[in-house]
Amino acid sequence: MNELRRALLKGGTAAGTVAVAIAAGLMRPSQVLAAEWNKAAFDAKSVSDALKGIGAASPADSKDILIKAPDIAENGAVVPVEVTSRIAGTQTIAIIAEKNPQPLAASFDLSNGAEGYVHVRLKMGQSSNVKVVVNAGGKHYTAAKEVKVTIGGCGG
Amino acid sequence: MAEPMKIRAQLQGDVVDVKVLMNHPMETGQRKDPQTNQTVPAHFIQTVTATLNGRQVLAAQWSQAVSKNPFLGFKVKGGKAGDKLVISWADNKGDKNTTEATVSG
Numbered sequence: 715m716n717e718l719r720r721a722l723l724k725g726g727t728a729a730g731t732v733a734v735a736i737a738a739g740l741m742r743p744s745q746v747l748a749a750e751w752n753k754a755a756f757d758a759k760s761v762s763d764a765l766k767g768i769g770a771a772s773p774a775d776s777k778d779i780l781i782k783a784p785d786i787a788e789n790g791a792v793v794p795v796e797v798t799s800r801i802a803g804t805q806t807i808a809i810i811a812e813k814n815p816q817p818l819a820a821s822f823d824l825s826n827g828a829e830g831y832v833h834v835r836l837k838m839g840q841s842s843n844v845k846v847v848v849n850a851g852g853k854h855y856t857a858a859k860e861v862k863v864t865i866g867g868c869g870g
Numbered sequence: 871m872a873e874p875m876k877i878r879a880q881l882q883g884d885v886v887d888v889k890v891l892m893n894h895p896m897e898t899g900q901r902k903d904p905q906t907n908q909t910v911p912a913h914f915i916q917t918v919t920a921t922l923n924g925r926q927v928l929a930a931q932w933s934q935a936v937s938k939n940p941f942l943g944f945k946v947k948g949g950k951a952g953d954k955l956v957i958s959w960a961d962n963k964g965d966k967n968t969t970e971a972t973v974s975g
Contacts, residue, residue, distance in 0.1 A: 751916045756933045792937045811935055815900065819935035822944070828927040829885065833943030837898065837935050 755818050761810060761845065764818040768808050770847050773854035776801065779846050781859040790838045790863040799830030799848045799855075806849035807832050812858075813842035838863050877971035879955045886922065886949035886973050890942040890957055898934040915940060918959045922946055922973075951975030 755767025765771055782796035797807055807830065808821040814837075822832045830848070838844075843858040876891040892915065899912025912934055920928040927946045953973040960966045 751931055756931070794941075796943070814935050816933055816935065818933055820930060820932045823929040824927070824944075825929075826922070826925045826927050827946050827948040829945040829947055831943075831945045832930075833889075833941070835937040835941050837896075837937050 752821070755821075756816060758818060759816065761812050761817045764810055764816075765847065767818065768806075768821060768847065770808070770849065770854035770856075773847050773856035776848070776855035776857055779848055779855060779857035781844060781846055781857060783844055783859050783861050785860075786862045786864065787838065788864050790840070790865055793836050793838050793844075793861060793863070794833070795836055795844055796833045797831065797846050799846075799850075801830065801848055801850045801855055803850045804830035804848050805851070806847075808847040808849075809834070809836065810845040810847065811836060811838050811842060812845055813840050814838060873967075875957060875959075875967065875969040877955065877957060877969055879949075879953075879971050879973045881949060881951050881973055881975045884948060884950075886946045886953065886955070888920070888942075888944050888946065888955065892940045892942070892959060892967070894938070894940060894959075894961065896934065896936055896938045896940060913961060913963055915959045915961045918942065918957065920944070920955065920957045922949055922955050923953050949973055 752767060755764055758764040758767050778800040780798040783793060787793045795809060799807060804824060806821060806823050809819045810817045811819050819836050820834055838861060841862040843860050845856060845858045848855045873893040878889045880887045894915050895913055897910050897913040901910045903910055914934040915932050918930040919926060928944055951973055955971045955973060956968060958968040
Protein backbone atom coordinates (compact mmCIF):
# COMPACT_ATOMS: atom_id res chain seq x y z
CA MET A 715 0.00 0.00 0.00
CA ASN A 716 2.60 2.45 1.07
CA GLU A 717 4.90 1.39 -1.76
CA LEU A 718 2.22 2.04 -4.35
CA ARG A 719 1.71 5.50 -2.96
CA ARG A 720 5.46 6.18 -3.28
CA ALA A 721 5.46 4.96 -6.86
CA LEU A 722 2.50 7.14 -7.76
CA LEU A 723 4.11 10.18 -6.20
CA LYS A 724 7.35 9.50 -8.06
CA GLY A 725 5.53 8.94 -11.31
CA GLY A 726 3.64 12.20 -10.87
CA THR A 727 6.83 14.21 -10.31
CA ALA A 728 8.55 12.64 -13.30
CA ALA A 729 5.64 13.40 -15.60
CA GLY A 730 5.59 16.98 -14.33
CA THR A 731 9.28 17.40 -15.11
CA VAL A 732 8.82 16.05 -18.61
CA ALA A 733 5.96 18.48 -19.23
CA VAL A 734 8.11 21.41 -18.10
CA ALA A 735 10.97 20.21 -20.30
CA ILE A 736 8.68 19.92 -23.31
CA ALA A 737 7.27 23.37 -22.69
CA ALA A 738 10.78 24.79 -22.47
CA GLY A 739 11.83 22.89 -25.58
CA LEU A 740 8.85 24.16 -27.52
CA MET A 741 9.42 27.73 -26.46
CA ARG A 742 12.96 27.92 -27.75
CA PRO A 743 12.57 27.21 -31.49
CA SER A 744 9.63 29.58 -31.83
CA GLN A 745 11.56 32.38 -30.18
CA VAL A 746 14.56 31.79 -32.41
CA LEU A 747 12.33 31.77 -35.48
CA ALA A 748 10.69 35.02 -34.50
CA ALA A 749 14.08 36.67 -34.14
CA GLU A 750 15.43 35.33 -37.40
CA TRP A 751 12.58 35.32 -39.88
CA ASN A 752 10.59 38.53 -39.96
CA LYS A 753 7.13 36.95 -40.10
CA ALA A 754 5.20 40.21 -39.79
CA ALA A 755 6.98 41.75 -42.77
CA PHE A 756 6.82 38.65 -44.97
CA ASP A 757 3.14 38.01 -44.23
CA ALA A 758 2.19 41.62 -44.95
CA LYS A 759 -0.32 41.90 -47.77
CA SER A 760 0.44 45.48 -48.79
CA VAL A 761 3.63 47.30 -49.70
CA SER A 762 3.17 49.85 -46.90
CA ASP A 763 2.73 47.11 -44.27
CA ALA A 764 5.79 45.30 -45.61
CA LEU A 765 7.80 48.53 -45.38
CA LYS A 766 6.62 49.03 -41.80
CA GLY A 767 7.57 45.43 -41.06
CA ILE A 768 11.17 46.02 -42.07
CA GLY A 769 11.26 49.35 -40.25
CA ALA A 770 11.37 51.52 -43.35
CA ALA A 771 8.00 53.28 -43.45
CA SER A 772 9.09 56.20 -45.62
CA PRO A 773 12.34 55.57 -47.50
CA ALA A 774 13.89 58.36 -49.59
CA ASP A 775 14.28 57.96 -53.36
CA SER A 776 17.84 57.32 -54.43
CA LYS A 777 19.62 57.20 -57.78
CA ASP A 778 22.48 55.22 -56.28
CA ILE A 779 20.51 51.98 -56.29
CA LEU A 780 20.75 50.17 -59.59
CA ILE A 781 18.20 47.47 -60.38
CA LYS A 782 18.88 45.17 -63.28
CA ALA A 783 15.77 43.22 -64.22
CA PRO A 784 14.11 42.47 -67.56
CA ASP A 785 11.64 45.08 -68.95
CA ILE A 786 9.45 42.21 -70.07
CA ALA A 787 9.64 38.88 -68.28
CA GLU A 788 8.26 36.08 -70.43
CA ASN A 789 8.09 33.73 -67.48
CA GLY A 790 6.97 35.19 -64.16
CA ALA A 791 8.24 32.11 -62.33
CA VAL A 792 11.85 33.12 -62.94
CA VAL A 793 12.56 36.86 -62.99
CA PRO A 794 16.25 37.60 -62.48
CA VAL A 795 16.78 40.66 -60.29
CA GLU A 796 20.23 42.11 -59.77
CA VAL A 797 20.62 44.93 -57.26
CA THR A 798 23.69 47.12 -56.86
CA SER A 799 23.75 49.75 -54.15
CA ARG A 800 26.36 52.48 -54.47
CA ILE A 801 25.31 53.94 -51.13
CA ALA A 802 28.24 53.86 -48.70
CA GLY A 803 27.64 51.63 -45.70
CA THR A 804 24.85 49.58 -47.22
CA GLN A 805 23.73 47.12 -44.53
CA THR A 806 20.46 45.69 -45.75
CA ILE A 807 18.92 45.23 -49.18
CA ALA A 808 15.23 44.32 -49.31
CA ILE A 809 13.40 43.43 -52.53
CA ILE A 810 9.66 43.94 -52.89
CA ALA A 811 7.49 42.79 -55.81
CA GLU A 812 4.68 45.29 -55.36
CA LYS A 813 1.76 43.27 -56.68
CA ASN A 814 2.64 39.86 -55.31
CA PRO A 815 0.20 38.48 -52.70
CA GLN A 816 2.92 38.96 -50.09
CA PRO A 817 4.96 41.83 -51.55
CA LEU A 818 8.20 41.41 -49.57
CA ALA A 819 10.23 38.82 -51.48
CA ALA A 820 13.62 38.83 -49.81
CA SER A 821 15.92 40.79 -47.56
CA PHE A 822 19.67 40.52 -47.26
CA ASP A 823 21.86 41.63 -44.34
CA LEU A 824 25.39 42.34 -45.50
CA SER A 825 28.41 42.46 -43.20
CA ASN A 826 32.18 41.95 -42.96
CA GLY A 827 33.10 43.21 -46.42
CA ALA A 828 30.08 42.01 -48.37
CA GLU A 829 29.46 44.50 -51.18
CA GLY A 830 26.12 46.21 -51.81
CA TYR A 831 25.19 43.67 -54.43
CA VAL A 832 22.77 40.76 -54.59
CA HIS A 833 21.43 38.70 -57.46
CA VAL A 834 18.34 36.48 -57.08
CA ARG A 835 15.52 35.09 -59.17
CA LEU A 836 11.98 35.88 -58.11
CA LYS A 837 8.47 34.75 -58.89
CA MET A 838 6.09 37.52 -59.92
CA GLY A 839 2.34 37.02 -60.17
CA GLN A 840 1.77 39.95 -62.52
CA SER A 841 3.40 43.03 -64.02
CA SER A 842 4.48 45.42 -61.30
CA ASN A 843 7.26 47.50 -59.90
CA VAL A 844 10.19 45.78 -58.29
CA LYS A 845 11.02 48.00 -55.35
CA VAL A 846 14.35 47.89 -53.56
CA VAL A 847 14.86 49.33 -50.09
CA VAL A 848 18.40 49.87 -48.84
CA ASN A 849 19.29 50.51 -45.21
CA ALA A 850 22.56 52.36 -44.79
CA GLY A 851 23.49 53.66 -41.36
CA GLY A 852 19.89 53.59 -40.15
CA LYS A 853 18.61 55.61 -43.12
CA HIS A 854 16.42 54.04 -45.77
CA TYR A 855 16.65 54.61 -49.50
CA THR A 856 14.54 53.21 -52.29
CA ALA A 857 14.39 52.73 -56.05
CA ALA A 858 12.02 50.85 -58.33
CA LYS A 859 11.92 49.30 -61.75
CA GLU A 860 8.88 48.15 -63.67
CA VAL A 861 8.79 44.56 -64.90
CA LYS A 862 6.05 43.44 -67.28
CA VAL A 863 5.14 39.81 -66.81
CA THR A 864 3.46 37.96 -69.66
CA ILE A 865 2.89 34.64 -67.82
CA GLY A 866 2.40 34.82 -64.05
CA GLY A 867 4.60 32.83 -61.72
CA CYS A 868 2.14 32.05 -58.96
CA GLY A 869 -0.32 29.70 -60.64
CA GLY A 870 2.37 27.19 -61.56
CA MET B 871 17.12 14.93 -47.58
CA ALA B 872 18.21 18.03 -49.30
CA GLU B 873 20.91 17.80 -51.91
CA PRO B 874 24.06 19.87 -51.47
CA MET B 875 24.25 23.28 -53.10
CA LYS B 876 26.36 24.09 -56.10
CA ILE B 877 28.71 26.89 -55.12
CA ARG B 878 31.19 28.81 -57.26
CA ALA B 879 33.43 31.31 -55.49
CA GLN B 880 35.85 33.06 -57.81
CA LEU B 881 38.35 35.74 -56.86
CA GLN B 882 38.21 38.86 -59.07
CA GLY B 883 40.88 41.30 -57.88
CA ASP B 884 40.23 41.37 -54.13
CA VAL B 885 36.53 40.69 -54.46
CA VAL B 886 35.10 37.20 -54.12
CA ASP B 887 32.30 36.66 -56.61
CA VAL B 888 29.95 34.01 -55.18
CA LYS B 889 27.26 32.19 -57.12
CA VAL B 890 25.07 29.57 -55.46
CA LEU B 891 22.45 27.21 -56.83
CA MET B 892 20.23 25.47 -54.30
CA ASN B 893 17.89 22.55 -54.76
CA HIS B 894 14.49 23.38 -53.34
CA PRO B 895 10.88 23.24 -54.57
CA MET B 896 10.00 26.69 -53.13
CA GLU B 897 6.25 26.01 -52.98
CA THR B 898 4.23 29.18 -52.51
CA GLY B 899 1.26 27.54 -50.81
CA GLN B 900 -1.00 28.92 -53.56
CA ARG B 901 -0.42 26.36 -56.28
CA LYS B 902 -2.95 23.58 -56.71
CA ASP B 903 -2.02 20.05 -57.61
CA PRO B 904 -3.65 19.59 -61.04
CA GLN B 905 -4.53 15.93 -60.32
CA THR B 906 -6.00 16.14 -56.82
CA ASN B 907 -7.09 19.81 -56.94
CA GLN B 908 -5.61 20.19 -53.46
CA THR B 909 -3.51 23.18 -52.54
CA VAL B 910 0.15 22.26 -52.26
CA PRO B 911 1.35 23.43 -48.82
CA ALA B 912 3.94 26.18 -48.68
CA HIS B 913 7.49 24.87 -48.51
CA PHE B 914 10.24 27.40 -48.99
CA ILE B 915 13.65 28.48 -47.74
CA GLN B 916 13.32 31.14 -45.05
CA THR B 917 16.88 31.91 -44.03
CA VAL B 918 20.22 31.73 -45.79
CA THR B 919 23.54 32.55 -44.16
CA ALA B 920 27.03 32.73 -45.61
CA THR B 921 30.33 32.92 -43.77
CA LEU B 922 33.80 33.53 -45.21
CA ASN B 923 36.53 32.10 -43.00
CA GLY B 924 34.04 31.89 -40.15
CA ARG B 925 32.90 35.54 -40.35
CA GLN B 926 29.31 36.12 -41.39
CA VAL B 927 29.07 38.07 -44.65
CA LEU B 928 25.44 37.55 -45.59
CA ALA B 929 22.22 36.73 -43.75
CA ALA B 930 19.19 36.57 -45.99
CA GLN B 931 15.50 36.12 -45.25
CA TRP B 932 13.36 34.86 -48.09
CA SER B 933 9.68 34.54 -48.82
CA GLN B 934 7.92 32.09 -51.09
CA ALA B 935 8.44 34.58 -53.94
CA VAL B 936 11.98 33.36 -54.56
CA SER B 937 12.05 31.05 -57.58
CA LYS B 938 12.24 27.27 -57.49
CA ASN B 939 15.81 25.94 -57.18
CA PRO B 940 17.00 29.35 -56.03
CA PHE B 941 19.99 31.17 -57.43
CA LEU B 942 21.92 33.56 -55.21
CA GLY B 943 24.78 35.82 -56.22
CA PHE B 944 26.76 38.15 -53.97
CA LYS B 945 30.21 39.70 -53.68
CA VAL B 946 32.60 40.01 -50.74
CA LYS B 947 35.53 42.41 -50.65
CA GLY B 948 38.79 41.44 -49.02
CA GLY B 949 38.91 37.73 -49.78
CA LYS B 950 41.78 35.65 -51.08
CA ALA B 951 42.24 32.32 -52.82
CA GLY B 952 41.83 29.37 -50.46
CA ASP B 953 39.36 31.14 -48.16
CA LYS B 954 36.63 28.88 -46.84
CA LEU B 955 33.06 29.76 -47.70
CA VAL B 956 30.18 28.08 -45.87
CA ILE B 957 26.57 28.55 -46.94
CA SER B 958 23.56 27.25 -45.00
CA TRP B 959 19.83 27.46 -45.49
CA ALA B 960 16.81 26.49 -43.43
CA ASP B 961 13.23 26.16 -44.67
CA ASN B 962 9.80 26.52 -43.08
CA LYS B 963 9.57 22.76 -42.46
CA GLY B 964 12.81 22.66 -40.47
CA ASP B 965 14.86 21.14 -43.28
CA LYS B 966 18.45 22.39 -43.41
CA ASN B 967 21.48 22.20 -45.66
CA THR B 968 25.06 23.37 -45.27
CA THR B 969 27.63 23.28 -48.05
CA GLU B 970 31.27 24.36 -48.03
CA ALA B 971 33.40 25.68 -50.85
CA THR B 972 36.88 27.09 -51.29
CA VAL B 973 37.56 30.42 -53.01
CA SER B 974 39.48 29.84 -56.24
CA GLY B 975 41.94 32.38 -57.59
